[in-house]
Amino acid sequence: MVDIIFVTTNKGKVETAKQKIDKNINLKHIDFEIDEPNINDISIIAEHKVKTAFSKLNKPCITLDAGFYIPSYPNNPNFPGAFPKRELINKIGIDGLLENMKNVQNKGCFFKECLAYYDGITLKKFYGYVYGTLTTQKRGTYTSKKWSDLWYVFIPKNCTKTLAEMTDDERKNRKDDSINPFIEFNSFIKEKFKI
Numbered sequence: 001m002v003d004i005i006f007v008t009t010n011k012g013k014v015e016t017a018k019q020k021i022d023k024n025i026n027l028k029h030i031d032f033e034i035d036e037p038n039i040n041d042i043s044i045i046a047e048h049k050v051k052t053a054f055s056k057l058n059k060p061c062i063t064l065d066a067g068f069y070i071p072s073y074p075n076n077p078n079f080p081g082a083f084p085k086r087e088l089i090n091k092i093g094i095d096g097l098l099e100n101m102k103n104v105q106n107k108g109c110f111f112k113e114c115l116a117y118y119d120g121i122t123l124k125k126f127y128g129y130v131y132g133t134l135t136t137q138k139r140g141t142y143t144s145k146k147w148s149d150l151w152y153v154f155i156p157k158n159c160t161k162t163l164a165e166m167t168d169d170e171r172k173n174r175k176d177d178s179i180n181p182f183i184e185f186n187s188f189i190k191e192k193f194k195i
Contacts, residue, residue: 065116066113
């Protein structure tokens with residue numbers, strides 16, 4: 001068994017990690033805020049966060065940063081990018097997003113994740129993607145497992161429900177062509193620590 005510290009303030013990310021982390025990894029959650037660099041690149045943000053976390057804890061750490069991308073967003077392709085909370089949720093809100101997208105035909109969008117690991121020597125990054133479309137109205141109910149209010153308006157590919165409408169089993173077992181960063185992370189940790 002190997003101990004890894006997951007540093008995040010997002011409880012939904014912790015719930016996801018608990019489901020996806022290999023049983024031979026003892027995941028410990030520490031909840032503290034790390035300031036993000038003002039760079040629209042989740043890879044750079046995740047690296048900054050994990051190195052900052054390691055500098056405070058001096059133990060192997062992971063962080064997970066996620067962006068949200070809308071290629072056909074009016075006058076700003078791929079908005080909000082690496083800043084979904086700051087630039088979309090906090091400034092425009094979900095209702096504002098739906099209003100801005102109401103006349104856009106192509107509502108395709110995707111989440112991109114970067115899971116970063118750092119132990120003071122080795123830095124590794126693992127990427128994930130979830131493709132889908134935006135709805136025209138909010139759908140679903142609150143769950144403590146949600147990462148973001150975007151769950152109310154995002155329908156994963158090959159699905160008919162938003163993430164907020166799905167049961168835990170439906171979210172876990174959906175067939176949406178997503179790529180999960182924890183799969184490669186688990187393989188990396190098992191090889192690195194021979195577990």
